[in-house]
Every structure is written in C-alpha cells, then in structure tokens.
Amino acid sequence: MDTPPFALFAHLDQRPVLVVGGGALAERKVDALLQAGALPRLVAEQLTPYLQQLLQQGLIAWTARRFQPEALEGTWLAVLASDDPRLVREVTTAATERRILTDAVDPARQPPRSPAADAQHGSGAGRVTLVGAGSGDPGLLTLAALRTLQQADVVLHDRLVSEAVLQLVPRHVRRIEVGKSAGQHSMSQQAIHALMLQHARDGARVVRLKGGDAFVFGRGGEELEFLRQHGIAFDVVPGITAALACAAYAGIPLTHRDHAQSVRLVTAHCKDSLDTLDWQALAQERQTLAVYMGVAGLEDFRTRMLDAGRAAATPFALVENGSRPEQRVITGTLADLPGTARAYQVKSPALLLLGEVTALAESLHWFGSPPLRAADLAQPSGNVDASILSRAA
Numbered sequence: 001m002d003t004p005p006f007a008l009f010a011h012l013d014q015r016p017v018l019v020v021g022g023g024a025l026a027e028r029k030v031d032a033l034l035q036a037g038a039l040p041r042l043v044a045e046q047l048t049p050y051l052q053q054l055l056q057q058g059l060i061a062w063t064a065r066r067f068q069p070e071a072l073e074g075t076w077l078a079v080l081a082s083d084d085p086r087l088v089r090e091v092t093t094a095a096t097e098r099r100i101l102t103d104a105v106d107p108a109r110q111p112p113r114s115p116a117a118d119a120q121h122g123s124g125a126g127r128v129t130l131v132g133a134g135s136g137d138p139g140l141l142t143l144a145a146l147r148t149l150q151q152a153d154v155v156l157h158d159r160l161v162s163e164a165v166l167q168l169v170p171r172h173v174r175r176i177e178v179g180k181s182a183g184q185h186s187m188s189q190q191a192i193h194a195l196m197l198q199h200a201r202d203g204a205r206v207v208r209l210k211g212g213d214a215f216v217f218g219r220g221g222e223e224l225e226f227l228r229q230h231g232i233a234f235d236v237v238p239g240i241t242a243a244l245a246c247a248a249y250a251g252i253p254l255t256h257r258d259h260a261q262s263v264r265l266v267t268a269h270c271k272d273s274l275d276t277l278d279w280q281a282l283a284q285e286r287q288t289l290a291v292y293m294g295v296a297g298l299e300d301f302r303t304r305m306l307d308a309g310r311a312a313a314t315p316f317a318l319v320e321n322g323s324r325p326e327q328r329v330i331t332g333t334l335a336d337l338p339g340t341a342r343a344y345q346v347k348s349p350a351l352l353l354l355g356e357v358t359a360l361a362e363s364l365h366w367f368g369s370p371p372l373r374a375a376d377l378a379q380p381s382g383n384v385d386a387s388i389l390s391r392a393a
Contacts, residue, residue: 005104013037016074019060020067020091021081022047028150029081029103031170034059040079043071050172069094079103126200128227130220132213132239135246135349136162136324144237149173153204156195160211160349162324189219193226200232211349213241217267217292241265243290246322246351250329250371251364259356260288268293268301283308288355295346299338305354310334317358317371320350325368331361332374340374 017033019026022044030051033040040060047055047062054060063071067087072078078095080088080102088104095102129148134140149155152173157166159179169175178187178195192208199206214220214236227234243265247254254263264282268274268291282289283305293301295318306312312335320328332340334354361371 008101010077010101011036012076014039015076016041017077017079018043018071018075019079019081020044020071020087022051022062023081024048025083026081027051027172028170029079030054030060031172032150033079035168038077041071041075043067067091069097072098072100075100077101077103125203126206127233127235128196128200128206128208128223129235129237130208130210130214130223131237132218132241133157133161133165133209133211134240135212135242135249135322136164137245137249138162138164138168140240140245140323141165141168142237142239145239148207148235148237149209151205152207154199155207155209156192156199157209158211161209164324165209189222193223196223196227197230197232200227210239211242212245213239216241216243216265242292242322242349242351243353246319247290247353249323249327249367250317250319250353250361251366252317252353252358252361253364254288254290254353254357256357256360259360260286262287264289266291266293268297274300274304277304279304279308283310285311286356288353288357291352291354293352295341295348295350298341298352301352302334302337305334310354314354315356315359317353317361318346318350319353320346322349322351323367327368329361329365329368329371330374331358331371336374340377343377344372 012033013036015038017038017040019029019033019040019042022042026042026044027048027050030040030042042051042060042062043065044062045064045066051060055062067090072094078091078100080091082088092102092104131145131148133145146168149169152169154174154176155169156176156178159177166175176195178192196206196208208214208223210218210220212218215238220236224234224236243254243263255261264287266277266282266289268277274297291301312333314334316332316334316337318330318341320330328344328346330340330344330346365371
C-alpha cells in the first residue's frame, strides 16, 4: 500500500524546474510555477497553444522530444504533467536515482468516488466545488482550496474575494464575477444557479469561490440544494470565516475565561433580518457577538441592543478589510457605535465585534496599525481632530 505524500512548500524563485508534458495539465502546473518565480523547462513532443504563447514570451523553455533522463540535470524539481502511467514511472525512477524531488500530484487523478457517493451527489460530466476564500489574506487558504483553484476550468467568484486570492487562479481559467452587493447592480441568486448548471453540464470543473466560508452566511446550502436537484456532482472546501479571521488579525480572542464563554455569529443586513433576531439573548453579558452586516444598519442595531438591556458602555470593534494590508480596527462603546463608524468613514467589508473581549484589541493588536479609538475623536473644542480623520481616510 502506498504511503501518503509529505506536504511541502518550496521556494523556487529563479530555480529551474522540469515539467514533463505539454498539455492541459502542464498549463496548470506552469502557471503555478511562474507565480512562484520558477524557471519552467518543458519536455514534450507538442505544446498547447497557450504554452506556445508562453514560449514566445520567453517565460518557459522547451525541448521538443519525449522525456530522457538527462533532462533532469540541473533542475531542482521534476513536475509530472502527464496521465501516461509509463511515462510517470520513468520520470519518477530517473528523478529518484538523482535524488531530485518530484511533484506527482496529478490534477486529472481525483480520488475515485464510490457508486454510492455518485448516486447521492449526482454523476454529471462536470462538477461544482464550493470553496471558501477566507477574509482576504491568501495565506489563509487551505491546501485543498489552493489545489481546487489550480484544477478549475471556471471560477465563479464573489465581489469581495480579494485580488490576492484571485491571483492564485491560473491565467487560462475563466473568471466570472457573480457577487452581490447592497445598493449596486448585482447578479441574482437564480442567475448564479444557472451559471453553475450551464458550465457543469458542459463538463467543466466549476469552482464557486465565496468570501469567508460558504456555509456561514454564504448561501452555500441553497446552492448545493440546487445542484442536487439537477443531478450535478459537488464538493465543499471550507474557508476561514470572517469572524475568526478578523478577530484574530485584530488581536481579539472570541472567547476568554475572564470575559466571554460563548460566541454568536449574527447577520443583520436589513430590517427584515433584524426583526428575526432574539435581541434579549443577544444582549446577554459575557458573550461575544460577531455581526456580519452592512455599516448602514449600525444605528438600528445599537438601538435594539440598548433596548434589550445591553450596557451602553459595552466595548465594540469594527474590523474593516480584516486580514488585508489595508485593515483598520475602530474601537469604542455601544453608545457611540454609529457616530464613530461615520466619523472614521467605515466601509464594507467590515465586521462588527461586540462584547467585553473587544477591549483587548488595544493591548493585543499585532497586525497593521493600532486601533482607531472613539475617544480620539472628542476634542476640547467639540470638533473632530483633522489629523484623526486623515488617518482614518
């Protein structure tokens, strides 16, 4: 029985890497290598038009013949981009003899799905994978998410998926923005369903790329229900949801023995969603609320929390662009929540954290600039300090 491979991250900047193969698999491998700064050397009898274009641009080198062991000389890594088992064995044997590592993960070789799983999830020619893109820092993607992006034919991504994450999608893969945003033109959920169905029925490997995690206020369940109804096979790759990422990057522990014994994840994008919440339960002390909402609803949220009995002095933190280079953390108390957000011109994407633990942001911050405080806005003259606003902009 084969032993499992050992996951390895390699720095390949300006290092020659041999790629054996010149087809679609090689395209994906070469894109990943170029993004890592490597110098791909291809050995193949033919190249795809896309690889020919890279060759003309001087981005890759090509030896037009079948693999020979001497092609390994001077390389740091051998990448197998062929579905020919005999060729794979030849390369692996020759590389092992020379103590050269091989990348034998073949995107075409997905783990076999059992007949029972096919019956449950559908057996169409294509497949849809829901992938959580996290909050923005590409380093927070799971290995499974990265591998799935590298294998995709089509990526349907939300508006808030960061450009840094989208850069990990190979250049030949079709990217379609399907995001929805308040107050702007957006694609309906029905249209997103139709796109997934269309590309999957065409036989494509479709990635539905969602900010955060697909199953935390991401409508992932609705999309899987639709795919199941239409007999489309699917998978799910979890992502790091905004509550976890934003709190961690702001230095705020969601739970703490001295301050909070529970966490609640809440969405409050509009009045209808606000009306469905149990405000008495949300107003309990010694818990942390992570509120996924547009900043336009902060006034109503503050009023309802106060009416339900939450203390006006309860600390909050607004984390804007959490985990991204432009992250800002704004702190204050529940009483001044809407005014502070307006003064600092907080914009989406922003996550609201409310509870005793958010006071720790001041002492535990480690990423980006120190928190901007509501207290800094109050000047003796009653005006807002212009230097504060310039720092907030």
